[in-house]
Amino acid sequence: MEPRSACITFADFPVAPGIEDPKNSALAILTGTEGPAYRPVGAAMWIRDGRVVAGSLSSGCVERDIAFHAMECLALGRGRSIRYGAGSPFFDIRLPCGGALDVTILPAPGAEVLDALARARSDRREALLSVSDRGLRVGADSDALLGLKLVPDITFQVFGKGPEAVTFAELTASAGYATALHSPDDETLDVARSERIARHRLLRPGALGEVALDRYTAVTLFFHDHEWEPAILAHAAGSEAFYIGAQGSRRTRARRDEALVRLGIPADRIAAMKGPTGLLPGARDARTLAISVLAEVVAEAGRLRPGSRADDRHLIRG
Numbered sequence: 331m332e333p334r335s336a337c338i339t340f341a342d343f344p345v346a347p348g349i350e351d352p353k354n355s356a357l358a359i360l361t362g363t364e365g366p367a368y369r370p371v372g373a374a375m376w377i378r379d380g381r382v383v384a385g386s387l388s389s390g391c392v393e394r395d396i397a398f399h400a401m402e403c404l405a406l407g408r409g410r411s412i413r414y415g416a417g418s419p420f421f422d423i424r425l426p427c428g429g430a431l432d433v434t435i436l437p438a439p440g441a442e443v444l445d446a447l448a449r450a451r452s453d454r455r456e457a458l459l460s461v462s463d464r465g466l467r468v469g470a471d472s473d474a475l476l477g478l479k480l481v482p483d484i485t486f487q488v489f490g491k492g493p494e495a496v497t498f499a500e501l502t503a504s505a506g507y508a509t510a511l512h513s514p515d516d517e518t519l520d521v522a523r524s525e526r527i528a529r530h531r532l533l534r535p536g537a538l539g540e541v542a543l544d545r546y547t548a549v550t551l552f553f554h555d556h557e558w559e560p561a562i563l564a565h566a567a568g569s570e571a572f573y574i575g576a577q578g579s580r581r582t583r584a585r586r587d588e589a590l591v592r593l594g595i596p597a598d599r600i601a602a603m604k605g606p607t608g609l610l611p612g613a614r615d616a617r618t619l620a621i622s623v624l625a626e627v628v629a630e631a632g633r634l635r636p637g638s639r640a641d642d643r644h645l646i647r648g
Contacts, residue, residue, distance in 0.1 A: 334362075336371040337479040340451040341506065345444050347376040347384040352441045354378055356400035358433055359461050360387045361411065361476040365429025372478045377401070387433060388414075396433060403437040409463045410435055411475065434475055439466050447480065454482040454544055482546045483508065484631055487571075489532070489562050490552030491515040494577060496522045497616035498552060501624055503527045512541070514558065535561035543569035548627045550607065551576035560589040567599045573630045575604030575623065582606075604630075 348355050358375045360367075368389040375385035375393065377400035382393050392414050403409055415430030443459075443466045450457040459478040460471035470477060485508040488499045495511060495518055503509040503526035510528040513519050519529045530541075535558050543549060549566040550573075553559055559576055563586070566574045576586065583605040590600050608622030609629065 334475075335477040335479070337481060338370050338372040339483045340447075340480050341483045342370060342385075343372065343374045343447075343478075343480055344376060344384040345447045345451065347378070348439060348444045349441065349448060351378060352444065353438050354404070355383075355438065356404050357436045357439050357466075358385075358387060358396050358400060359436070359476070359478075360431060361434045361461060362432035363429060364415070367429055367431065372476065372480075388431065392431065392433070396435065400435050400437070403435045407437060409437060409465065411463060432475075434461060434463060436461075436463075436465055443468055450480070451482070454485075454546065456481050482544070484627070485544075485547050486510070486627075487541060487543060487547055487549050488512065488552070489550070489558070490577070491518050491558075492552065492554065493521075493616040494619055495552035498550060498620040498623060499527050500524055501620045505624070510541075532558070536565075538562060538565040541565065543571040545570035545572055547571045548573035548631075549575070550623060550627070553577065556582060556586065559586055560593060563590060563603065564593045564595055567595045567603075573604065573627050574602070575607035575626065577607055577619070577623075578605060580606065 348357060356377045358377060360369055360371055360373045363371055369387050373385065373387055375387050375396065376383050377397045380397055380401050382397055386393060387396065399410065399412060411432060411434045413430060413432050446468050447457055447459070457480045458469055459480060460467040460469065460474035461476040461478060462471065462474045486502045487510050488495055489512045491513050495513060499509050499511040499522055503524050509526065510530060511519065511522050512530045512532050514532040519531065522529060538561070543566060549571045551559055551562060556578065563574065563576065567590070578586070586605065587600050604626060607626065608619060609626045610618060610622035613619040613622050
């Protein structure tokens with residue numbers, strides 16, 4: 331069953347529940363699929379005390395049965411692989427999508443592996459994990475059922491002023507993405523009251539030295555006072571951020587590009603910036619614009635797929 335390797339974000343592979351009580355927890359991992367599937371290969375789910383405590387492997391079709399088998403694995407002290415759907419011995423459990431799932435259950439996985447994954451997630455580093463009936467191993471293993479690459483989740487650095495910036499930051503934060511809002515306007519920061527949004531006061535356009543932008547960062551600008559933009563975009567252009575986009579008309583984009591040329595930003599980096607930002611042209615309200623920009627960012631992230639000649643950083647799933 332393919333694939334034997336996969337790439338997902340840490341969001342699809344929760345680690346904390348296993349660290350909390352590793353000896354009494356079982357980890358179920360989706361190690362293969364055929365046909366339609368609700369979750370990506372590599373997705374993980376934790377079971378403790380006979381119930382699912384984190385994650386999911388389907389749309390609810392098999393979780394209860396997996397929990398039953400997980401408790402058996404914990405009692406016996408050994409893992410096992412189970413198939414659901416086409417070719418499964420469990421003919422009474424049907425998958426409405428008509429496909430098939432392979433699930434590997436691991437009782438009490440090693441705390442040292444989970445700690446290593448937790449550190450990688452906290453440090454926003456990639457991690458390579460091998461999955462087999464024997465357990466988890468950090469690094470490659472030719473005998474593994476699945477070689478899994480875990481990459482950092484997308485993070486959003488939002489710059490701007492007014493309802494567009496606030497609405498977008500609230501949308502990404504509510505969707506579970508780490509979000510920081512930077513604004514020169516106190517009112518904008520005060521309106522963004524969600525505890526999920528980190529708020530930062532911009533004192534001057536060039537004061538961005540401590541804003542870290544890695545390859546899994548999306549930078550979005552929502553300014554009507556466009557004099558703030560060149561310095562921020564220049565800072566982003568010097569980073570690995572996979573997405574850089576700014577609100578505004580095509581005329582505004584042309585003036586912005588000219589300013590970036592004067593700042594010495596390479597032409598290819600300027601051309602890669604999105605603007606007017608968003609998939610829906612001419613969005614005229616903050617909510618529509620926010621949805622449009624988020625869709626564009628997720629689409630851009632989806633191009634970072636395994637085997638892509640443009641980039642081999644692998645698939646980032648929102």
